[in-house]
Amino acid sequence: MKTPTRLQWYLIGIALTAVLMYIIALSGFSVAHLIETGLLAMTPLALAAVGECLNEQAGTVNVGMEGIFLITAVLGVYWAEIFQDGLYGLLLGSATGALIGLLLGAVCVYGKANQVIAGMGLNIMALGLGPYMLMSIWAFPGIHVFPRELMFPPIHFSLGDGYFGLSPVTIAAIVIAILAYLLLKRTLLGIRIRAAGENPVAVDVAGVSVYKVRLLMCVIGGALAGLGGAFMPLGWFGGVVKEISAGRGFIALAAVVFAGLDPLLALVAAFIFGFSEGVAFTVAVSPGVKEIVPYFFVQMIPYAVTLLVLTAAIGGKRFPRALGRPYIRE
Amino acid sequence: MSKRLGVPVRPILESGLAVVIGIIVGAFLMLAFGYDPIRAYAALFIGAFGSPAGILESLAFAVPLMATAITFAVGVRAALFNIGAEGQMYLGAIGAIIVGSAMLLPAGIHPIAATLFAMLLGAFWALPAALLKIWRGVHEVVSTIMLNWIAFWLVSFLIRTYFAEPGRAERAMPALPTARYPILGETLTAIVFFVVGVCILVTILLWRTGVGLELRLVGDNPEAAKYAGASRSRAILVSFGVGGLAAGLAGASQVLGRPPSWTIYGTLGNLLNLGFDGIGVALIGRNHPIGGIFAAIFYGGLVHGGRFMEYNVGVASELVDAINGIIVIALAAPEVIAIIRRRRES
Numbered sequence: 001m002k003t004p005t006r007l008q009w010y011l012i013g014i015a016l017t018a019v020l021m022y023i024i025a026l027s028g029f030s031v032a033h034l035i036e037t038g039l040l041a042m043t044p045l046a047l048a049a050v051g052e053c054l055n056e057q058a059g060t061v062n063v064g065m066e067g068i069f070l071i072t073a074v075l076g077v078y079w080a081e082i083f084q085d086g087l088y089g090l091l092l093g094s095a096t097g098a099l100i101g102l103l104l105g106a107v108c109v110y111g112k113a114n115q116v117i118a119g120m121g122l123n124i125m126a127l128g129l130g131p132y133m134l135m136s137i138w139a140f141p142g143i144h145v146f147p148r149e150l151m152f153p154p155i156h157f158s159l160g161d162g163y164f165g166l167s168p169v170t171i172a173a174i175v176i177a178i179l180a181y182l183l184l185k186r187t188l189l190g191i192r193i194r195a196a197g198e199n200p201v202a203v204d205v206a207g208v209s210v211y212k213v214r215l216l217m218c219v220i221g222g223a224l225a226g227l228g229g230a231f232m233p234l235g236w237f238g239g240v241v242k243e244i245s246a247g248r249g250f251i252a253l254a255a256v257v258f259a260g261l262d263p264l265l266a267l268v269a270a271f272i273f274g275f276s277e278g279v280a281f282t283v284a285v286s287p288g289v290k291e292i293v294p295y296f297f298v299q300m301i302p303y304a305v306t307l308l309v310l311t312a313a314i315g316g317k318r319f320p321r322a323l324g325r326p327y328i329r330e
Numbered sequence: 331m332s333k334r335l336g337v338p339v340r341p342i343l344e345s346g347l348a349v350v351i352g353i354i355v356g357a358f359l360m361l362a363f364g365y366d367p368i369r370a371y372a373a374l375f376i377g378a379f380g381s382p383a384g385i386l387e388s389l390a391f392a393v394p395l396m397a398t399a400i401t402f403a404v405g406v407r408a409a410l411f412n413i414g415a416e417g418q419m420y421l422g423a424i425g426a427i428i429v430g431s432a433m434l435l436p437a438g439i440h441p442i443a444a445t446l447f448a449m450l451l452g453a454f455w456a457l458p459a460a461l462l463k464i465w466r467g468v469h470e471v472v473s474t475i476m477l478n479w480i481a482f483w484l485v486s487f488l489i490r491t492y493f494a495e496p497g498r499a500e501r502a503m504p505a506l507p508t509a510r511y512p513i514l515g516e517t518l519t520a521i522v523f524f525v526v527g528v529c530i531l532v533t534i535l536l537w538r539t540g541v542g543l544e545l546r547l548v549g550d551n552p553e554a555a556k557y558a559g560a561s562r563s564r565a566i567l568v569s570f571g572v573g574g575l576a577a578g579l580a581g582a583s584q585v586l587g588r589p590p591s592w593t594i595y596g597t598l599g600n601l602l603n604l605g606f607d608g609i610g611v612a613l614i615g616r617n618h619p620i621g622g623i624f625a626a627i628f629y630g631g632l633v634h635g636g637r638f639m640e641y642n643v644g645v646a647s648e649l650v651d652a653i654n655g656i657i658v659i660a661l662a663a664p665e666v667i668a669i670i671r672r673r674r675e676s
Binding site: 108111114122131303 | 359363364365411413462466467468469471472473475476477478479480483484486487490491603606607609610613645646648649650651652653654655656657658659660661662663
């Protein structure tokens, strides 16, 4: 089976979305509201997925994004409360993510670690560190709700007789995806990144440090995942719980695989997965539906969609030859 | 010397070093939030191993981890990262409730029937990941995590509807007295023998049978395996199948073999993270089922002792999971251990 080109993917995506919107509008839901929720859900996925595209292009896999999400969600709220400003929460959350990316990158690049196991270690660590920090900082188990003023709120546009909210972080995520694409395709650093993943020896021979290129991408990937993690409580939920990441780090990973490491396609995938989550959220609380379909099954939707989309779309993609392999200098 | 005694000294030293790294970083995490690590660790280790009751309780915590460690270890032996023990373990627990709580069987057969059904359900939940890997090349890290979350909501649904205990909204129907394994002391039950037996069986399967040889060959050297005529698909199926059976057993152990609840709590609180903790246990045990037994006892002690640390010193017991994660990261990087060893030698 021939895999569609990027343009075809976009057209398929737009067509499917249009059909879905039509069905949704027919069943009496607000399409604008669904897109609003879908874009919120897309944002952390897109940020992490774009970062991971860069990371994997340079040859390092980070399966620990789930852990970065969880840690930076908690610390993002912590920083926001310290500085009494949601924006500081986002920026310092991103910085925290960059630091975690640096540490994990150092273990993977210089420590020559098995990258999947190191990433899983980060996830397991976060599984404990998240609730531990919630308890240590706010002395309350598993959940913390912060004052509304600390939110980094969406900008509201008037739309018909209602309004449409769009978070600046969402716009940033889209811009970052485009910039990442240009970085990879149009710059010297982009060539070096791709070469570090494809043929690290050649990069080394050309006098560029494979280690530094890979480490830099680990840091950028961590920073973007950290921004996504801090965005969840500060730009979306208004609180943080110990299960806040809820598999999103892995859904982002699925988006990266789906995209074949192309940041723009990763954005599309993040929208598909985010939208399915938005649908799930909306459907879960709709009168008329919630009585028939149990809430538990609605909660499964994002994971089932991810699994199905990944199964249908995989194949025919080329990944960098040195992906996942530590570079050992001769 | 190590060869003659048959004790793998080097792996044990490496695991020990990783554990020390984990404990040291854990101490820094305590200092960062203003706790006293010495008092906390003293409370932890005395609570875990300082009394016969503590040791029995630590063993009870170790039982499910021995099983979920097999899941990850058998995966790694075939070069697969099966991190789906969590979801497969949920399915095992609900399987144990279906037969152990909702069916009437004679006392002798009941626990065995419930355990076997639980294991089968665990293997059933591992199957999609194996098939997707074989047919479509879907990476098992993503597919198993998605299946974990689907399993979480599926089991949450079942225990609050069909298998809810009437009048007790917070938990599912407990296992009937005929289905319970006899208590050995504290909350340790005879299912520990079943689990240790499975560890030994899996060791025999991996190192003494053709199927095991094929599985390890595919894991060690896929190219050579191809030329030797080994079937990659069969290795994947066996690896996921055995892993699923073991994870199902872990779920069963919490229902049929764990007083006082003998059931699943509504939040799945008594099951959560047993699958993920098994990853760390498997790695500390060097991906060997027998090594996993000892690693599980150590980690079970950390989990049980963590409660004393929380009660006596106020350090949230979840810190133990963080320590586990750090140990995993340390074990992932052979160079980290090697660098420390070189330092010490020079």
